[in-house]
Amino acid sequence: xxxxxxxxxxxxxxxxxxxxxxxxxxxxxxxxxxxxxxxxxxxxxxxxxxxxxxxxxxxxxxxxxxxxxxxxxxxxxxxxxxxxxxxxxxxxxxxxxxxxxxxxxxxxxxxxxxxxxxxxxxxxxxxxxxxxxxxxxxxxxxxxxxxxxxxxxxxxxxxxxxxxxxxxxxxxxxxxxxxxxxxxxxxxxxxxxxxxxxxxxxxxxxxxxxxxxxxxxxxxxxxxxxxxxxxxxxxxxxxxxxxxxxxxxxxxxxxxxxxxxxxxxxxxxxxxxxx
Amino acid sequence: xxxxxxxxxxxxxxxxxxxxxxxxxxxxxxxxxxxxxxxxxxxxxxxxxxxxxxxxxxxxxxxxxxxxxxxxxxxxxxxxxxxxxxxxxxxxxxxxxxxxxxxxxxxxxxxxxxxxxxxxxxxxxxxxxxxxxxxxxxxxxxxxxxxxxxxxxxxxxxxxxxxxxxxxxxxxxxxxxxxxxxxxxxxxxxxxxxxxxxxxxxxxxxxxxxxxxxxxxxxxxxxxxxxxxxxxxxxxxxxxxxxxxxxxxxxxxxxxxxxxxxxxxxxxxxxxxxxxxxxxxxxxxxxxxxxxxxxxxxxxxxxxxxxxxxxxxxxxxxxxxxxxxxxxxxxxxxxxxxxxxxxxxxxxxxxxxxxxxxxxxxxxxxxxxxxxxxxxxxxxxxxxxxxxxxxxxxxxxx
Numbered sequence: 001x002x003x004x005x006x007x008x009x010x011x012x013x014x015x016x017x018x019x020x021x022x023x024x025x026x027x028x029x030x031x032x033x034x035x036x037x038x039x040x041x042x043x044x045x046x047x048x049x050x051x052x053x054x055x056x057x058x059x060x061x062x063x064x065x066x067x068x069x070x071x072x073x074x075x076x077x078x079x080x081x082x083x084x085x086x087x088x089x090x091x092x093x094x095x096x097x098x099x100x101x102x103x104x105x106x107x108x109x110x111x112x113x114x115x116x117x118x119x120x121x122x123x124x125x126x127x128x129x130x131x132x133x134x135x136x137x138x139x140x141x142x143x144x145x146x147x148x149x150x151x152x153x154x155x156x157x158x159x160x161x162x163x164x165x166x167x168x169x170x171x172x173x174x175x176x177x178x179x180x181x182x183x184x185x186x187x188x189x190x191x192x193x194x195x196x197x198x199x200x201x202x203x204x205x206x207x208x209x210x211x212x213x214x215x216x217x218x219x220x221x222x223x224x225x226x227x228x229x230x231x232x233x234x235x236x237x238x239x240x241x242x243x244x245x246x247x248x249x250x251x252x253x254x255x256x257x258x259x260x261x262x263x264x265x266x267x268x269x270x271x272x273x274x275x
Numbered sequence: 276x277x278x279x280x281x282x283x284x285x286x287x288x289x290x291x292x293x294x295x296x297x298x299x300x301x302x303x304x305x306x307x308x309x310x311x312x313x314x315x316x317x318x319x320x321x322x323x324x325x326x327x328x329x330x331x332x333x334x335x336x337x338x339x340x341x342x343x344x345x346x347x348x349x350x351x352x353x354x355x356x357x358x359x360x361x362x363x364x365x366x367x368x369x370x371x372x373x374x375x376x377x378x379x380x381x382x383x384x385x386x387x388x389x390x391x392x393x394x395x396x397x398x399x400x401x402x403x404x405x406x407x408x409x410x411x412x413x414x415x416x417x418x419x420x421x422x423x424x425x426x427x428x429x430x431x432x433x434x435x436x437x438x439x440x441x442x443x444x445x446x447x448x449x450x451x452x453x454x455x456x457x458x459x460x461x462x463x464x465x466x467x468x469x470x471x472x473x474x475x476x477x478x479x480x481x482x483x484x485x486x487x488x489x490x491x492x493x494x495x496x497x498x499x500x501x502x503x504x505x506x507x508x509x510x511x512x513x514x515x516x517x518x519x520x521x522x523x524x525x526x527x528x529x530x531x532x533x534x535x536x537x538x539x540x541x542x543x544x545x546x547x548x549x550x551x552x553x554x555x556x557x558x559x560x561x562x563x564x565x566x567x568x569x570x571x572x573x574x575x576x577x578x579x580x581x582x583x584x585x586x587x588x589x590x591x592x593x594x595x596x597x598x599x600x601x602x603x604x605x606x607x608x609x610x611x612x613x614x615x616x617x618x619x620x621x622x623x624x625x626x627x628x629x630x631x632x633x634x635x636x637x638x639x640x641x642x643x644x645x646x647x648x649x650x651x652x653x654x655x656x657x658x659x660x661x662x663x664x665x666x667x668x669x670x671x672x673x
Contacts, residue, residue: 053572054571054572055442055572055573056442056447056448056451056558056559056573057451058296058297058451058454058455058559059296059297059299059454059455059458061455062441065441065442069441069442072572075570077569077570077571077572078570078571079570102557103295103556103557104556104557104558104565104567104571104572104573105570105571105572106571107555107556107557107571108554108556108567108569108570108571109571129297130295130296130297130557130560131295132294132295132296132297132298132301134285134293134294135293135294135295152298153297153298153299154298155297155298155299155301155302157299157301157302157303157461158298158301158302159302162301166298177297177298177299180299180458180459180461181299181455181458181459
């Protein structure tokens with residue numbers, strides 16, 4: 001059983017939902033990454049999504065793009081990101097780490113070299129934004145050889161037949177993009193999300209996380225009432241942007257802690273039935 | 276000879292091309308593919324496209340024999356396919372019309388585009404005005420500054436020009452931003468991509484709309500010279516004018532040469548010679564050759580010509596290179612400028628700096644060949660937009 005499945009199984013038994021914060025590896029400074037990752041766990045993160053900096057983050061909004069640019073100023077590449085996970089694993093063998101990024105850095109390193117090293121460093125899942133299932137057969141085979149979960153996206157525009165196709169390949173959890181747009185937008189429609197999730201549940205057996213456009217505790221709580229996991233990225237990156245080196249860890253801790261509390265207050269499913 | 280039938284159903288040219296985008300764009304691309312499949316074979320659509328090319332663009336563009344320049348060079352005869360004579364001054368309009376007609380049939384009222392030098396932006400703004408559509412053009416803020424005249428042109432035509440401040444603030448970043456707009460406004464928006472790159476079906480669709488260049492050339496060469504040329508030469512940034520000329524000739528054995536921007540020289544590292552120096556990777560929705568560092572980050576490119584200043588290249592060119600069907604070579608800024616001045620001097624034609632790269636290679640090749648050989652060069656655009664750049668390179672200020 002992978003670390004991701006273990007975590008979701010445990011949460012389900014406790015009737016709790018997962019909190020998955022996203023940060024970009026190397027932002028704001030590579031030296032702060034390991035303490036920051038541990039701080040996220042301390043504040044209640046169940047899984048960490050670690051963004052791999054890329055020069056052309058086409059699917060991301062300005063906030064995550066800026067964080068990628070800050071990391072790239074330090075020259076943080078995929079190999080450095082893997083080393084960060086390796087460092088993190090020295091003190092945390094339980095919290096799953098999912099790398100999220102674009103195809104080209106992986107292609108530059110090579111499937112074989114990347115997956116072997118990722119396994120050795122303790123990476124649990126990889127979400128490659130610009131590898132849709134059609135282009136992923138060989139890639140997923142490489143991941144599976146190293147028992148790394150292939151995480152896939154679904155969007156509000158994904159038709160039913162395609163959801164079934166993605167469901168066959170997806171492992172760990174499904175990342176449902178809750179709106180039409182890029183990361184960091186703020187026009188999430190809860191009712192639409194509720195309707196779509198019901199449809200997704202009918203053909204997906206693994207946990208479903210919802211992300212894009214979750215910016216406050218109230219929305220996080222509402223989404224937690226619908227999904228198995230809440231993914232929060234841009235809001236945390238903004239907190240990092242607005243912090244100094246001195247108060248960064250405490251600010252991020254406070255934010256993630258408050259999201260955690262909100263998610264734990266959510267009453268599973270009640271939101272759907274009472275509306 | 277095997278009939279050329281690429282791309283496959285998934286948009287692949289050998290290992291290149293494909294659909295490498297986030298899930299959020301898949302449905303829109305699928306809709307576009309289905310609609311294009313339908314209208315590609317639709318007689319009414321093709322008739323309207325042909326009508327517009329004839330009456331609005333001014334096609335067919337002539338093939339002109341550059342006699343004085345050829346005589347000066349002393350070798351093969353240089354023939355120019357005069358895309359510079361098209362409405363808006365470049366080949367870009369062919370594709371912009373094709374996609375705008377498709378957008379109308381798909382009921383999209385808003386078109387967006389990315390632009391580097393501004394030629395594709397101007398072409399898109401032009402067709403948006405022509406068909407009464409709302410038009411947003413994304414342009415890197417660096418390009419906005421160095422192509423001020425084209426920015427003004429687009430505004431005159433009613434387009435909104437959005438300067439892009441992210442990344443290197445050039446063409447690739449404008450493309451990223453246009454993709455973000457598209458994914459956010461998928462319902463009413465059609466993204467008119469200007470070159471044979473991007474996810475399927477764009478490389479195929481743009482090629483099909485530009486293939487009018489080569490189809491005309493085949494007829495014109497037969498009529499005027501009684502035979503086809505010995506070589507085709509075209510500049511390659513993304514590669515749309517080159518593929519437009521090459522594609523109808525792919526089943527022949529005529530030599531094809533794509534000319535990339537070698538900028539300040541390949542060894543300087545400041546160039547945009549993707550096929551000459553790049554490695555395969557994934558960017559902007561397709562797998563192709565890319566100029567990238569060892570970590571897979573895309574590197575900023577340089578060319579005196581903004582239209583060639585792009586770190587990728589159309590996937591079909593990547594395939595034509597690997598399969599040895601076409602050759603790709605680099606021409607420096609200085610060599611392109613020399614050819615630019617030569618064409619002004621000997622033929623009274625001011626070429627675009629992009630096209631000047633193709634001319635420069637023709638000038639190298641012609642003297643090595645007999646006088647009865649014919650080189651067909653795609654003069655993809657006129658150079659009016661480049662006045663400031665050329666003057667600057669000659670240390671002249673207006």
